[in-house]
Amino acid sequence: MIPKRFSINVLRQVGRRPTPARIRRSVAECRSLHQSPQTPPQRPSGSDSGRTKYARVAPVGLLVGGGIVASIFAIAQQFEDIEHEKLPASFDSDNRDPSLPRYRLADVRQHDASSPHPWIIYGDKVYDITDWVGAHPGGDVILRAAGGSVEPYWNIFSIHKSDHVREILEQYVIGYIDAADLVDGRPAADAIEDPFKEDPVRDPRLVTHTLKPRNAEPPNEELDRTFKTPNELFYVRNHMWVPVVEEAKADDHALEIELPDGETRRYTLAELKERFPTHKVTAVLQCSGSRRSDMTRQAGKTNGLQWGVGAISNAEWEGVRLADVLADAGLTVSDGTSSTRSGTAVSGKPDTNALHVQFSGLEAYGSSIPLTKAIDPRGDVLLAFGMNGQPLPRDHGFPLRAVVPGTVAARSVKWLNKIVVSDEESHSQWQRRDYKSFGPNEGANPNWDRAVSMQETPVTSAITAVWVGDCIRRGKVPWMSGSKLRGVGDASEKETTKEPVAVQGYAYSGGGRGIARVDISLDGGKTWDQAELVDDCSKPGACLGNKNWTWKRWRYVGQLPSLKGTELTKDAAGTKACTTLVVKATDDSYNSQPESHSGIYNARGNLATAWHRVRVCPDCKSDGKGTVWSTGKTYGCGFAKDEDRSGAVSPAPGSVIADGATRKN
Template identity: 65%
Template sequence: MMIAPRRLTVVLRHPNSRPATASFVCRPCIRLRAKNLHQTTARANSTQPPSRHSPGSNTRPRTARVAPLGLLVGGGLVASYLAITQHTNDDSAEACKVKPLASGDDRDPSLPRFRLKDVRQHDAASGKPWVTYEDKVYDITDWIAAHPGGDVILRAAGASIEPYWNIFSIHKSTHVREILDQYLIGFIEVADLVNGRPAVEQIEDPFKEDPARDPRLISHTVKPRNAEPPNEELDREFQTPNGLFYVRNHMWVPVIEESKVGEHGLTIELPDGETRTYTLAELKERFPTHKVTAVLQCSGNRRNDMTRHAGKTNGLQWGVSAISNAEWEGVRLADVLADAGLKVADATSTTQSLVSGNPSPNSLHVQLTGLEAYGSSIPLSKALDPSGDVLLAFGMNGQTLPRDHGYPLRAVVPGTVAARSVKWLSKIVVSDEESPSQWQRRDYKSFGPNEGPSPDWDRAVSIQEMPVTSAITGVWVGDCVRKGRVAWLSGARSQHGGGKQDGGIVDVGGVERKVGFTPQDRANNAKEEAPHNTKETSAEPVAVQGYAYSGGGRGIARVDISLDGGKTWDQAELLDDCSKPGACFGNKNWTWRRWRYLGQLSELSLPVSSSGTTADNDCESSTPNNSKDLRTKKHCTTLVVKATDDAYNAQPESHAAIFNARGNLATAWHRVRICPKCTTNGDGKGVVWSTGETYGCGFKKEAEAVRDEMAMLRSSAPPEGPGSKSGSALAGVSISVSAGGKD
């Protein structure tokens, strides 16, 4: 239920259209508020064409455009409005006599007051729906068509929208309230208020029939449910289990009776207006079944990472797990469109188009609509591409499609942002323009770092194919590696040094250091030969795992990993999950590529006490003997991963370069800071290192640790001067603190 600003007709109403129920001041006397005037003049030069539906209509032509976010008004139109109000109604002077305010009513005197009984007359059937929120009244007549859940908000027409927002908690944000305020037309009469608010209304919870979810999922919102699996579960298997597949819902999950699922209808509408409806049973019987193994990834995956390192973003603060991989089963969309009678020219031949008179698929779009009002679209050329593998899916990982993932029928568009793989699919329209929905025109897009929270949405193209990305999902250090805590090391040999398992213990003694392109000469470095329980330093094994993915069917060529913040690099091992017969289906690389890495961290020195001696008895304490000595702080390093696809597209180094207020496509290098933990081994002769704490997107909140590091850097940093690096280091840490947030 995201909100779009009202159009010009809401701001500049005809004087004769004033509500008869206004009890304070007549419409001709309501001033054009400064806030709205600013908004109208801001977009005076916009080229957005007007909407092609009449005000008050709750339906929109198939090819209609979404109502513009800007209010198209110029100085001349404002002047015309003011002129009209000068001579409209002969009795305007009498009509504009204000009535006295009720006792205790100190709200804006320039706006009218309404009784609740009169608000109720403006329900969904009235053609001019109003809603209330707190003690205010809003006219949403011209908003319905642009509202993503227009049919849903009509449930609140004539009453309060607040109970719905209490359920749809995602609406309780400042920017949503600011947009709603643009529809304000007045206040509720004091006589209908109790303690400044109308009586609380009870409504039926539309989410009460939602399915049960795996308790391991990490929820960002409960109603609607938006959740991701924890890192350690995400890529444990090549195919994400259905119960752990990330959940992205905009509303409640539609209820389809199992006994009637075969009758579920899918309507196909062609450019000439001809329609054809298929039942689910008919789709299964008439068309060949195909399988495709493909990733679905939200455009907001790793949005939290962009927030941490670049600036505030609007949207769910996903970690690294708004992505999952599955095997999908269904029928090809191209087969169904051809059967419905779609005729198009060969996309590679403009000559044939002229001869046959059929439109080119490059000029058409496939609009997809779900049962819960969600809508999106893809280019027709993608739908018809024989190697594009676009499915109308009814199966997932060998099972019936789960309710959270589109039961009984959904679109699966491999290599494309998951927002185009519409769930609970009920209608397909082949049109000469994109879907008019909010999610196609005003949401899943990206802009330059300078464009702010209110960009020109019409100027940006909708996100389709996804860029290359990668992420770290697990890290283990020291004894956590040696003692078989890493599942993929147990019982197997690693290409990075021959780690092997024996009675639960992994032998990593032969693991090469592997922290740079050129291995160091171990024979000339006595410290590297020291055993892991030395009282001074220790070169500890580290195991890292994660995923990499690129859209458009592009495969992953390599994954680079750094154990020292990006100073030196090595390559991770790419798992060949598709090597087994029947493991992967599809014409291109639609799946993710899991990767693993085993190497060694640089030497980890023991904490140093105030006296300058090692303090192995205080390994777990950051301030031995309660001292304030900052030299005893944690021994941390930053792991970095970046991927390159087979077209040699690579991830950008920083989120600052690709920042956008919506936080879409957060694909910069993934950085994870680890702070290994040392404990005494019990014999007084040394210490044992283990994983300790891990910070970063998908892991822990890192602000506290970064503040500690800043304090340590300040205490030990030399005076800044020409060429000094201390200032830049502190600046980088400062950004992390200001951008800290929840995962």
């Protein structure tokens, strides 16, 4: 019995003049039906214009009631109508899945960015990405590759070179490139323009995770050296290339605002500066993936950039309040005290609790925050054009960006050009999928709609530097005063069983919550002490804003457990005594960090906020007067590589990062 699907394709082709490409497809179709009649080929999504590519030449034998053999014979007869075009030698040796159709490159080129059903090529396969464009993390940027191969772009966008990206793409496969268009099994590569060629030059001290797009963090020794992170060392999180806005034309940069009733208002950057009061806010921005490599190390494989402890920085931002601009644009809402969720408050005005503010950037990134946060007089949400007393650097949003203190940095959209007040969250991938978290059991493909989007960040902390023994006595710790040094003794007076240790780091909590306490353990969590919190906000103007939006730097000086006793474990080689240092923070709402990443594990590796553990293995040598101890090696997230529980080796900061980028330790 002839399958219904094949019969329909036959009827579609009645009266069409055969071509070599169609004949080749017909042979493949017949071969497919003969070999695996129970497995019909996949069809592309979309309208009939996409589906007709599956139509085949109608074999005469079928039309007159003949069988498969007669059909193939009839196909062979049709070669007489062709001007002696030869099938490629590779046609007979095409051993690829016969259930999938073949497409000529000319077919694929018709499905370019202007087509309602865009296709791309990866390897020798063809993919209909119509349904993926809306869910693609880069939005419709993928349409640059439509009608051709995506590989030249993914060779530049190196972040795509991961198994989970290819697994997603395989959901959209519709066929193979015809063997006639393959050279050594692949279609000829097209030359493309590098969209990253105009990216700014970055500080060479940054630890680079991906080059294109650039994602990089400051090295530990620079991360919290100062309270405000220098602009050139502020961590860089880019999803695409940096948009080019000429400095001389920055004041002409336009921001469009759309209200719930559809009314729009347009402001230039010059208007924003002239018409609204300027405000300054000191605030941390932290990527939700900060310390993701720690979760990988402690709990299991995670998808995403394997950040160390440096996907966080602190700066003073200057701009105008978003609330002021929205009010000027004509937004009128309830006072926010309505308990309804209907979308309309008792006053008849839109319910503040039911609305969202969607941000869009020049490079296609989008995100949103609740309107209640946007117009909160104590929320300090800015449309920022300045950073640490200078114009925004290009990597950080020049000429205009949103700064949403106390939330994950994914909501502080850079290169801002549009704001929409809506009854829905942003539809972007970054709002609806990427920046959410799930239970440890839910895997890489959870029900994304079930989880709320991340907004305020939980409390976290990290160790950024460790010194031991003579490294402290010899003044290697930059923040230690003479009074603190008196407590550690000198080389001739020190005990031979214990050694001084100095540790520093940062702590931070979102939502405007301050840090109440930082606890330190020098023996893996058996005993605890409290770190000294650095009072960076004591100077006038240092911490601007209505709430605690900044990080809290901390310092600690103590004594390691006995270096000659049995309290310390040995390193992998069994030659050095090691101990594990642990830090955990508590905010002023008494939220504290979880002990382990296993309980908060999620496949995306978001919000890796468990206790930060580093393993310290001091060096010792004899100086003729006794044993002298020094810092030696420190292992863990943000430090030297060490074995993780998932079986992979975590990279040392910058030692060997993605794309061959390196950093000197």
